[in-house]
Amino acid sequence: MREKLDLKADCASCFGLCCVALPFAKSADFAMDKDAGEPCVNLLDDFRCGVHANLRAEGFPGCAVFDCFGAGQKVSQGTFGGRDWRRAPDAARRMFRVFPVMRRLHELLCYLDEALARPSAAPVHEELRLALDEVSRLTDGDPEELAELDVAAVRGRVNVLLLRVSELVRSGVAEGRRSLRGAGLIGRNLKGADLRGADLRGAYLIAADLRGADLREADLIGADLRDADLRGADLTGSLFLTRSQLEAARGDAGTRTPAGLGRPAHW
Structure with a gap:
C-alpha cells in the first residue's frame, strides 16, 4: 500500500x-x-x-x-x-x-x-x-x-x-517487562541489552549505547534516537521505526534493520 x-x-x-x-x-x-x-x-x-x-x-x-x-x-x-x-x-x-x-x-x-x-x-x-x-x-x-x-x-x-x-x-515476548514508554535513557549504557518486545514509545535514547542490543519487536514509535549507537544492534521486526530515526542514529554493517528501511549512507 x-x-x-x-x-x-x-x-x-x-x-x-x-x-x-x-x-x-x-x-x-x-x-x-x-x-x-x-x-x-x-x-x-x-x-x-x-x-x-x-x-x-x-x-x-x-x-x-x-x-x-x-x-x-x-x-x-x-x-x-x-x-x-x-x-x-x-x-x-x-x-x-x-x-x-x-x-x-x-x-x-x-x-x-x-x-x-x-x-x-x-x-x-x-x-x-x-x-x-x-x-x-x-x-x-x-x-x-x-x-x-x-x-x-x-x-x-x-x-x-x-x-x-x-x-x-509484542505479546509473548514482552510479558513481565516493565514499560519504558517515555523513559529518560539519554546516554544510558544499554550495550547488549535484551530489549526484545520492549515498549520504548517516546523514549529518550539520545546518545545511548545500544551496541549489540536486541530490539526485535520493540515499539519505537516516537523514540528519540539522535546519536544513539546502534552498531551491531538487531532492529528486525521493530515496530513503527522510521527512516528518520535511523538517519539520526549511528550504525554499521552489522546493524540489522527492518525490511524496506535499508541502511543510511553515513553509517
Missing part, C-alpha cells in the same frame, strides 16, 4: 516546502535560525537544496534526517495543483500552513500501513483499514479543510489502534 499511497518523499515533485514552511533554530541540528515561511538560504531557484550532498558537513544534520513521508509532493502537485509558491504568492501562506498538517497525516498513514502488514495484528485489521481510508480521505481535502483540521484528534483516534497493534505484536 505504501507505494499506492505515495508515502515516500519525491523532492523532484515538491516545491521545497520543507525548506520554507518549517522553522528551525541554530543548534547542533541547524547552522542558523530560520522563521516559518522564510526560504532557507540554501534553497535554489529550481527548489533544490544547494548543499544537499553535504548537509551534515555544512551543519544541517537536522535536514539530513527529515522525512516528509511524501507530504511535499502531495501538497505541491495535489492540494495546490502544481502551483508553486513563487509564481503564486497568493497561495504561499496557505501552502505553508497545509504542509505540516499533511506531513502528520502521511506519517499516520505510514504507521497504519505497517500495522496492516503485521499478521499478528489481524484482530484489528478491519479497524485499521477503516482508519487508513479515513486518513487517506482527509489528505484529499482542500487547503481550507486541511488548514483547519484537528490533527491531534485524528492522531488520538489512530493511536488507540496503534497501541492495540503494539500489544498484539
Whole structure:
C-alpha cells in the first residue's frame, strides 16, 4: 500500500516546502535560525537544496534526517495543483500552513500501513483499514479543510489502534517487562541489552549505547534516537521505526534493520 499511497518523499515533485514552511533554530541540528515561511538560504531557484550532498558537513544534520513521508509532493502537485509558491504568492501562506498538517497525516498513514502488514495484528485489521481510508480521505481535502483540521484528534483516534497493534505484536515476548514508554535513557549504557518486545514509545535514547542490543519487536514509535549507537544492534521486526530515526542514529554493517528501511549512507 505504501507505494499506492505515495508515502515516500519525491523532492523532484515538491516545491521545497520543507525548506520554507518549517522553522528551525541554530543548534547542533541547524547552522542558523530560520522563521516559518522564510526560504532557507540554501534553497535554489529550481527548489533544490544547494548543499544537499553535504548537509551534515555544512551543519544541517537536522535536514539530513527529515522525512516528509511524501507530504511535499502531495501538497505541491495535489492540494495546490502544481502551483508553486513563487509564481503564486497568493497561495504561499496557505501552502505553508497545509504542509505540516499533511506531513502528520502521511506519517499516520505510514504507521497504519505497517500495522496492516503485521499478521499478528489481524484482530484489528478491519479497524485499521477503516482508519487508513479515513486518513487517506482527509489528505484529499482542500487547503481550507486541511488548514483547519484537528490533527491531534485524528492522531488520538489512530493511536488507540496503534497501541492495540503494539500489544498484539509484542505479546509473548514482552510479558513481565516493565514499560519504558517515555523513559529518560539519554546516554544510558544499554550495550547488549535484551530489549526484545520492549515498549520504548517516546523514549529518550539520545546518545545511548545500544551496541549489540536486541530490539526485535520493540515499539519505537516516537523514540528519540539522535546519536544513539546502534552498531551491531538487531532492529528486525521493530515496530513503527522510521527512516528518520535511523538517519539520526549511528550504525554499521552489522546493524540489522527492518525490511524496506535499508541502511543510511553515513553509517
